[in-house]
Every structure is written in C-alpha cells, then in structure tokens.
Amino acid sequence: MLRKTLIAVAIVVGAAQPLLAANDVDPQADAKAFKEYFTKRFPKVPVNDFVNGPYSMDEGLRKQWESIDAFPPYDFAIEKGKQMFATPFKNGKTYADCFPNKGIGIRQNYPYFDTKSGQVISLEFAVNQCREANGEKPLDYSKDDMAAVTAYMAFTSRGKPFDIKIPNDPRALAAYARGKEYFYTRRGQLNFSCASCHVQNPGQRIRTEVLAPAYGITAALPIYRSAWNGMGTTTRRLRTCNSQVRGVPLPGGDEVYRDLEYFLSYMSNGLPISGPGTRP
Amino acid sequence: MRTRILVRLAVLLSLGGFATAAMAASADDFKAAAAKAEAAMKQANALKNQWTTTVDAMKAAKKAADAGKFDEAVKHAHEAEALANASVAQAKEQATAWHDAVVH
Numbered sequence: 001m002l003r004k005t006l007i008a009v010a011i012v013v014g015a016a017q018p019l020l021a022a023n024d025v026d027p028q029a030d031a032k033a034f035k036e037y038f039t040k041r042f043p044k045v046p047v048n049d050f051v052n053g054p055y056s057m058d059e060g061l062r063k064q065w066e067s068i069d070a071f072p073p074y075d076f077a078i079e080k081g082k083q084m085f086a087t088p089f090k091n092g093k094t095y096a097d098c099f100p101n102k103g104i105g106i107r108q109n110y111p112y113f114d115t116k117s118g119q120v121i122s123l124e125f126a127v128n129q130c131r132e133a134n135g136e137k138p139l140d141y142s143k144d145d146m147a148a149v150t151a152y153m154a155f156t157s158r159g160k161p162f163d164i165k166i167p168n169d170p171r172a173l174a175a176y177a178r179g180k181e182y183f184y185t186r187r188g189q190l191n192f193s194c195a196s197c198h199v200q201n202p203g204q205r206i207r208t209e210v211l212a213p214a215y216g217i218t219a220a221l222p223i224y225r226s227a228w229n230g231m232g233t234t235t236r237r238l239r240t241c242n243s244q245v246r247g248v249p250l251p252g253g254d255e256v257y258r259d260l261e262y263f264l265s266y267m268s269n270g271l272p273i274s275g276p277g278t279r280p
Numbered sequence: 281m282r283t284r285i286l287v288r289l290a291v292l293l294s295l296g297g298f299a300t301a302a303m304a305a306s307a308d309d310f311k312a313a314a315a316k317a318e319a320a321m322k323q324a325n326a327l328k329n330q331w332t333t334t335v336d337a338m339k340a341a342k343k344a345a346d347a348g349k350f351d352e353a354v355k356h357a358h359e360a361e362a363l364a365n366a367s368v369a370q371a372k373e374q375a376t377a378w379h380d381a382v383v384h
Contacts, residue, residue, distance in 0.1 A: 193378070
C-alpha cells in the first residue's frame with residue numbers, strides 16, 4: 001500500500017514538473033518590463049522609433065542616415081530578392097510555394113514555433129528549409145542571396161507590427177527561455193552579454209559605434225552595414241557580435257540563434273518592421 | 281683571481297645548463313600538453329562557449345610543433361588549456377549569474 005502511494009506521489013510530482021517550469025516563464029511580463037525599461041530610459045524617443053536602432057539614440061547619426069537613405073544602399077538586395085522569388089527552382093516550384101500568402105507581407109510573424117518539429121523557425125531557416133525541400137542547396141546564412149531574399153520579404157512587410165506568438169506548448173516556452181538566457185549570459189573572453197551593450201548601454205559608444213537598444217533590434221534586419229560594405233543577415237549580425245567579444249560564433253541556423261531571435265522579436269511585439277535597414 | 285674566474289665560469293655553465301634543461305620540451309611533451317588543452321576545449325565546445333583566443337592559441341601551438349619548436353608549442357598549448365578552462369568556468373558561473381542582469 002505504502003509502495004503504491006509512493007509511486008502515485010512520484011507520478012503526480014513528476015507530471016507537475018513541466019507545469020512548474022512553464023509557470024516560471026512569463027513572456028508577457030518580460031515583454032512589458034522590457035518595453036517599460038526602454039521607454040522610461042529614453043522618454044523622448046517615440047516608441048516606434050526604437051526600430052531605428054542607433055539613429056533613435058543619436059541626432060548626428062540620424063542626419064547621416066537620412067541622407068544615405070535618399071538612395072538606399074539595400075535597394076540592390078531588394079531587387080535581387082524579388083528576382084529570386086520570381087525564379088523557379090529546378091523542380092519548377094518557387095519560394096512562394098513554401099510560405100503563407102506566397103511569402104508576401106509575412107516577415108513580422110517570424111520567428112515562429114513549429115509545433116510539428118518542436119523548434120523555432122526563423123525566416124532565414126525557413127528559406128533554407130524551402131530550398132532543401134525543393135532539391136536546392138541551402139544558402140549561406142550570413143549574406144549575399146540569403147540577405148537578398150530576406151530583404152525582399154522584409155520590404156513587403158514594412159510598417160507591419162511584429163506579431164510573434166508563443167503557443168501554449170512547453171517546448172515553445174522552453175525555446176523562448178533559452179533565447180532569454182542566451183541574451184543575458186556573458187560570453188567570450190571580453191565577458192559581454194548581448195544585454196551588456198543593448199540593455200545596459202544603448203546610446204553609448206563602444207569604440208566608434210553607437211549602441212542600439214535591444215527593444216526593436218531585429219526589426220531592421222537584414223541590413224546594409226557600411227562597416228561590412230554590404231548586406232548582412234540576422235545570422236551575420238549575431239555571429240559578428242559573438243566574435244567581437246572573442247567568442248567563437250555558432251554555425252548559421254543553429255538552434256541557439258533561432259531561440260535568441262525568438263526572444264528578441266517577441267520582446268519587440270507591436271513595433272513595426274523597418275527592414276531592410278541601413279546601419280553604420 | 282683564478283678562484284674568482286673559476287667561480288664565474290661555474291655560474292655561467294650552470295645557468296646555461298639550467299636554461300637548456302628548462303627549454304628542452306620534446307614532441308611527447310607537446311602531445312601531452314595538446315591533449316590536455318584539447319580536452320578542455322572539448323568541454324568549452326560542449327557548453328557552446330569557446331573563445332576565439334583559445335582557438336588562436338591552439339593553432340599557434342600546432343604551428344610551432346610542426347616547425348619543431350616544442351618549447352614554444354608547449355607554451356601555447358598551456359595557454360590554450362588555461363583559456364579553455366576559463367571559458368568553461370565562465371559558462372558554469374553564468375548558468376546562474378545571468379538572472380541578475382534580467383530587466384524586470
């Protein structure tokens with residue numbers, strides 16, 4: 001009798017563990033606190049302007065950006081992306097066959113949690129899933145064609161507010177929690193976390209660069225970056241950040257990066273897509 | 281005078297002998313040092329927290345070893361091991377410390 005009781009208690013406690021863990025994660029409360037932190041710290045910045053990163057923090061930089069944006073350097077990427085969208089794969093299918101609404105005006109929904117495969121799907125990951133499903137080689141995650149396709153998709157979503165969903169699935173909550181942990185964890189020999197720069201020091205300079213606020217930071221991606229003399233994707237930005245703090249970057253498409261993007265984009269829910277963007 | 285010269289010669293010879301002994305790293309010494317460094321780097325990789333400077337140190341160690349400069353190779357391997365251990369310690373500490381930085 002005692003043995004059966006103990007087993008029953010163990011089963012109940014064991015079953016309760018995932019619920020207890022899920023209750024510890026509160027993305028809505030996190031997002032509310034995140035927004036309040038930045039809007040209180042920068043009360044003069046209009047909420048939607050946070051998506052402009054360092055340009056929302058520095059008037060001089062903003063003026064430079066406005067003059068550059070008269071002839072946007074990412075235009076060529078949008079054109080190339082549009083062309084890639086229109087060009088069939090070898091099997092006759094196109095990118096439009098892989099995405100809702102034929103891939104137009106959907107960027108604000110990425111990343112999303114795929115309950116079938118139990119993982120976060122970023123836009124870049126989805127592009128490569130589409131290619132591989134249609135017999136094509138995956139693209140380099142960092143630049144060139146991946147930047148072009150995602151630039152075009154972002155452009156078709158300009159102005160649409162981020163609408164990242166976390167379904168009622170403990171795996172989705174766990175992915176969100178992993179992304180949050182990564183964001184706040186110090187790494188690399190220089191011992192910086194993402195938060196070190198983008199929560200504790202937005203608007204400050206690191207060497208010559210003005211740091212962007214984390215609130216809205218994924219909205220402008222992919223970006224044309226003057227420092228790169230070219231386009232770069234979300235993956236490129238994350239990998240560069242890793243190496244800049246002397247941490248070995250992860251491979252493109254790594255689950256960790258997708259979870260991080262999931263967390264960051266959820267924090268930016270309601271902010272408008274501004275990509276593709278320009279950065280110093 | 282003669283005694284002074286002999287003493288000085290003895291000191292010089294002993295210094296030379298000591299220096300030679302300290303620099304006499306062998307290929308086996310390097311293998312042992314590299315194995316320890318690589319074990320530490322494997323731990324860092326498992327935690328997804330390898331430092332770029334660790335990788336650079338190990339590359340320098342292998343390059344020196346390929347050139348037969350085993351004392352230099354061992355020095356770089358020890359450096360790689362120390363850096364890898366530091367990155368592992370960082371990851372372990374941060375596993376709980378990250379909570380302190382969370383916006384709330």
